[in-house]
Each structure stands twice: as structure tokens, then as C-alpha cells.
Amino acid sequence: xxxxxxxxxxxxxxxxxxxxxxxxxxxxxxxxxxxxxxxxxxxxxxxxxxxxxxxxxxxxxxxxxxxxxxxxxxxxxxxxxxxxxxxxxxxxxxxxxxxxxxxxxxxxxxxxxxxxxxxxxxxxxxxxxxxxxxxxxxxxxxxxxxxxxxxxxxxxxxxxxxxxxxxxxxxxxxxxxxxxxxxxxxxxxxxxxxxxxxxxxxxxxxxxxxxxxxxxxxxxxx
Ligand SMILES: [Zn+2]
Numbered sequence: 001x002x003x004x005x006x007x008x009x010x011x012x013x014x015x016x017x018x019x020x021x022x023x024x025x026x027x028x029x030x031x032x033x034x035x036x037x038x039x040x041x042x043x044x045x046x047x048x049x050x051x052x053x054x055x056x057x058x059x060x061x062x063x064x065x066x067x068x069x070x071x072x073x074x075x076x077x078x079x080x081x082x083x084x085x086x087x088x089x090x091x092x093x094x095x096x097x098x099x100x101x102x103x104x105x106x107x108x109x110x111x112x113x114x115x116x117x118x119x120x121x122x123x124x125x126x127x128x129x130x131x132x133x134x135x136x137x138x139x140x141x142x143x144x145x146x147x148x149x150x151x152x153x154x155x156x157x158x159x160x161x162x163x164x165x166x167x168x169x170x171x172x173x174x175x176x177x178x179x180x181x182x183x184x185x186x187x188x189x190x191x192x193x194x195x196x197x198x199x200x201x202x203x204x205x206x207x208x209x210x211x212x213x214x215x216x217x218x219x220x221x222x
Contacts, residue, residue: 001109002178003171004142005029006201007149008105014152016098018090022206027102029198030075031110035066036195039187046187053115055135057183058190060117068119069127072107076100109145113138135179142175163208171201 009024026033038044045062052059065071080100084092111118114128131138146168154161174197184190 001106001113001142003168003175004145005106005109006168006171007145007147008102008109010146010149010153012098012102014156016090016095017156019095019099020206021209022202023099024102025202025205026198027079027099028106030079030103031066031072031106032194033198034075035063036191036198038063038066039191046190048183048187048190050183053130053132055132055138055179060114062123063117064119064121064123067107067110067117068121068123069107070121072104076104079103112141139175139179143172146172160208167204167208 005028006025008028009021012024012027013019013021035044039046044065047059047061048057049059050057060067066075077100080096083096083099087095089095107118111127112129113131115130115132116126116128118128119126131141147165150164150168153159153164184193
């Protein structure tokens with residue numbers, strides 16, 4: 001899964017508004033944020049096999065450190081501890097739990113779409129419901145999650161709705177390209193693209209959230 005993960009970020013923001021959206025954007029993709037450099041240095045492995053699923057060519061045959069169920073639980077627990085240590089704003093305990101659940105949600109959503117390439121532990125007992133083989137349904141799920149989560153987020157009040165929707169549509173267009181466009185040139189190219197996308201998306205949402213905060217302060221000052 002790609003852009004659908006961000007639906008969880010928006011829903012989490014509704015539950016715990018003190019967490020910056022950019023942090024939630026990183027959290028929901030954290031397993032991939034580590035997957036990409038791991039692929040680049042050869043710790044984890046992927047090969048491009050056109051046709052292996054109906055919507056993308058990724059043969060994710062070795063990723064025990066980021067995408068096994070056990071690893072996902074450990075990354076989530078690590079995030080919980082780190083957030084408790086570093087966060088200062090608002091009710092830290094609840095926010096830490098929300099961020100940790102956001103990290104873990106990545107595995108659950110990947111489980112829906114991946115072919116059985118997600119190990120339960122190490123590189124074995126692999127699972128995945130394979131929705132990627134029904135591209136229209138997988139794409140609808142990504143879009144539904146993204147905009148469903150965004151709709152929940154809009155309920156938090158002062159939000160730059162139009163810009164958020166436009167940003168969502170841009171991400172959905174990139175998703176469509178991944179699904180229906182040509183395959184990436186190589187495994188490393190796929191990893192670089194993923195990493196760059198996650199960094200840019202987090203930076204853009206940090207920028208989009210800023211005027212929202214300024215508006216809130218103006219309202220508070222009245
Ligand atoms: Zn993933």
C-alpha cells in the first residue's frame with residue numbers, strides 16, 4: 001500500500017491533535033522509510049518482476065527487518081518509547097500510543113494488498129491477502145482510506161481543506177502512475193523513489209499545517 005497509509009495519519013490527528021501531521025506521515029510509512037535504505041544497502045531485497053501482481057512488479061522476497069509481523073511490533077514499541085522520551089506537548093502517553101498504532105497500521109494495511117510476501121517472523125510464514133491482484137479494488141481502497149481519513153481530520157476544525165484535498169489528489173495521481181504506469185528501472189530506483197516521496201510528502205504536509213496553526217492562534221487571541 002502507498003497513499004492509503006496516509007488516511008491513518010489523518011484519522012490519528014483527529015484522535016490526538018497535538019501530534020504534528022508530518023510526524024504521523026512518517027509514522028504510518030516508518031516500515032517503508034527503513035525498508036528503502038535497507039534495500040539500497042542490500043540488507044533487505046526486492047526484485048522487479050513485471051506481472052508478479054496485476055498492479056505492481058515488486059517481488060519483495062526478503063524484508064524480515066521491516067515487514068515481518070514481529071519486526072512491525074518491535075518498530076511500533078520502539079516508536080512508543082522514543083515518543084514518550086522526546087515529546088513535550090500535550091498528553092504524551094496517549095499521543096505516544098497513537099503514534100505507535102500508526103506505525104503498526106502500516107503492516108495491517110500492507111497485509112490487505114500484498115501478495116503473501118509479509119513474514120510473520122524472520123523470512124518465513126508469509127502472509128498477504130493479495131488485493132494488488134485486483135487493481136481497481138486496490139486503488140479504490142487506497143483512495144477511500146486517504147480521503148476517508150482526511151474527512152475525519154477536517155472535523156478537527158481549522159484546516160486548509162482545499163489545499164489538503166489538492167495535495168491528496170496529487171498523491172493519488174502518483175499512486176495511479178505506480179499502479180498503471182511503467183515499472184521502475186530497478187530495485188534501487190524503486191527504493192529511492194519511495195524514500196523521496198515519503199520525505200517530500202512529510203515536508204509538504206508540515207508546510208500545509210503551519211498556516212492552520214497561525215489561524216488557530218489568531219482565533220485564540222480574539
Ligand atoms: Zn510497506
